Amino acid sequence: MPELSVEADPRLWSVVPLESEAEPWLRALLEGRTDEQQARILLAADLAVTAREAAPDSLVLLLCEPVSGLYATLGFLVTEAPAFRDAARAEELALTLTPSPWPPTTTPFTAGAVSGWRVTVLFSDEDAASDEQTTDGADASPVTPLGWVRTTYVLDLDDRLVVGQLSPLAPEAGAVALALTEQLLPTLEMDHRG
Incomplete structure (x- = not known):
């Protein structure tokens, strides 16, 4: 299976190792951080390592910006399938990975050779929905507040289908993580020797 690589800003991103190799990586992430930052980093790192262990052939990156409190996992998986040629199939795949009652926002994407x-999917925070339902009369519907966004990239890299996905994030954090992700996507490469 080909291997993926990316050139990411090491101040923000790190490649997530398999659990058996995670200790030095984790020590470097925690160095010089406050107790509160360390607790959040440990949680984010644990989720990222779990994602990597679930798909050992994947490329998983951890976005870690402790000062602002921004943490996200970005995973990429190269498949044996040919790249998709239409947006409808990309949407279908994204909704299979992250079902949502709302229609996704699908945007063509080009970055370098990629x-x-x-495909951005919205879904609600069920706890917030039960607390914040409002009605304005007999005909009014409950309001379902937006809780999370999740972005899936359905990519063509060397004519192969590559799927990338950000972890679910609050909308504000999702917007920042999306911008940071799209700075590194032009550097995504596939090594066919893998």
Whole structure:
């Protein structure tokens, strides 16, 4: 299976190792951080390592910006399938990975040698929905507040289908993580020797 690589800003991103190799990586992430930052980093790192262990052939990156409190996992998986050629299939795949009652936002995407679609899916925070339902009369519907966004990249890299996905994030954090992700996507490469 080909291996993926990316050139990411090491101040923000790190490649997530398998659990058996995670100790030095984790020590470097925690160095010089406050107790509160360390607790959040440990949680984010644990989730990222779990994602990597679930798909050992994947490329998983941890976005870690402790000062602002921004943490996210970005995973990429190269498949044996040919790249998709239409947005409808990209949407279908994204909704299979992250079901949502709302229609996704699908945007064509090109960055360097990588092209495809960015599919953003919205879903609600069920706890917030039960607390904040409002009605304005007999005909009014409950309001379901937006809780999370998740972006899936359905990409064509060397004519192969590559799927990338950010972890679910609050909308504000999702917007920042999306911008940071799209700075590194032009550097995504596939090594066919893997």
